[in-house]
Amino acid sequence: MPDTPLIDIADLGYRIDGRAILDGVSLTASERRIGIVGRNGSGKSTLGRAICGLIPVTGRVRIAGIDVARDRRGALGAVGLLFQNPEHQIIFPTVAEELDFGLGQMGWPKPDRARAVADMLARFGRDDWADRATQDLSHGQKQLVCLMAILLMAPRLIVLDEPFAGLDIPTAMQLSRVLDRLDCALVQISHAPADLRGYDRVVWLERGRVAEDGAPDRVLAAYETRMRALGAGDAA
Numbered sequence: 001m002p003d004t005p006l007i008d009i010a011d012l013g014y015r016i017d018g019r020a021i022l023d024g025v026s027l028t029a030s031e032r033r034i035g036i037v038g039r040n041g042s043g044k045s046t047l048g049r050a051i052c053g054l055i056p057v058t059g060r061v062r063i064a065g066i067d068v069a070r071d072r073r074g075a076l077g078a079v080g081l082l083f084q085n086p087e088h089q090i091i092f093p094t095v096a097e098e099l100d101f102g103l104g105q106m107g108w109p110k111p112d113r114a115r116a117v118a119d120m121l122a123r124f125g126r127d128d129w130a131d132r133a134t135q136d137l138s139h140g141q142k143q144l145v146c147l148m149a150i151l152l153m154a155p156r157l158i159v160l161d162e163p164f165a166g167l168d169i170p171t172a173m174q175l176s177r178v179l180d181r182l183d184c185a186l187v188q189i190s191h192a193p194a195d196l197r198g199y200d201r202v203v204w205l206e207r208g209r210v211a212e213d214g215a216p217d218r219v220l221a222a223y224e225t226r227m228r229a230l231g232a233g234d235a236a
C-alpha cells in the first residue's frame, strides 16, 4: 500500500474528567523524522501515547495502516514508544528477559527470540549485559535497554518521549548517534528546539491542539519566539 501514510490521525480527542487534553488533532505524515514541541502540559506525551494506541481516544489513529488502539498485535510491529522515564517501561529483573518480552508477545518461538536478543546486544556492543539486573543499570543504560527492546520488534515508527532528558553530554551524544543511524521513522517529543535539528517536519502543540505544523525552521523559530515572550513575563 504505497499510498498509505505512515501517520494518519484525524480529529483526535482525549479527555480526562471532562477536560480536553487533546482536542481535534489531525496529522497526516510520512516523513522519517518528525518533531513534536510544546510547553509543559500541552499534551505531547498524551499524543505520543495515542500514536501508540495506548489510550482510549476519539477520532482516528492509524500507523502504517494499522488501527493501533484496536489491533494491538499489529500495533507492536507498527509503532513503539520509548517512555520519558525508563522506570515506567522496564518490568523484568534481567536485561535478557526485558528484551525477550516483546518478541514473545509477537508470537516468536523461544530459540529465535534468544538469537535475536543476543544479536541486538552484540549490535550495541553490550554482549555482556544479558544477565545484568535491570535495576542496577544507570538511567542512560536503562534507556538503551528500552530502545533495544523496541528495535527488536522492528516497528515502522518509534515515538521518543523526551529521550535526552536527564542524560549527561556523552550519553546524549551516543544516543543521538544511535538515533541518527536508525532506518525506521522517528517521532521525537521535545521542548528543546536543538534536539530537532535536521528533522523533516515539526508539529507545535498548544493546549492539546496543533498550533503550527510544517518546516522545522519556520515552526521552531515561531515556537521559540513565543516561548521567550512568555518567559519574559510573569504570567507563564
Ligand SMILES: Nc1ncnc2c1ncn2[C@@H]1O[C@H](COP(=O)(O)OP(=O)(O)OP(=O)(O)O)[C@@H](O)[C@H]1O
Residues within 6 Å of the ligand: 016, 021, 038, 039, 040, 041, 042, 043, 044, 045, 046, 047, 191
Ligand atoms: N493521568 C492524568 N490525570 C490527570 N491529568 C492528566 C493525566 N495525564 C495527563 N494529564 C494532564 O494532561 C495535560 C497534558 O499532559 P502531557 O503529559 O501530555 O503534557 P506534556 O506536553 O507531555 O507535558 P511535559 O512537557 O510537562 O511532559 C496536562 O495538563 C496534564 O496535567
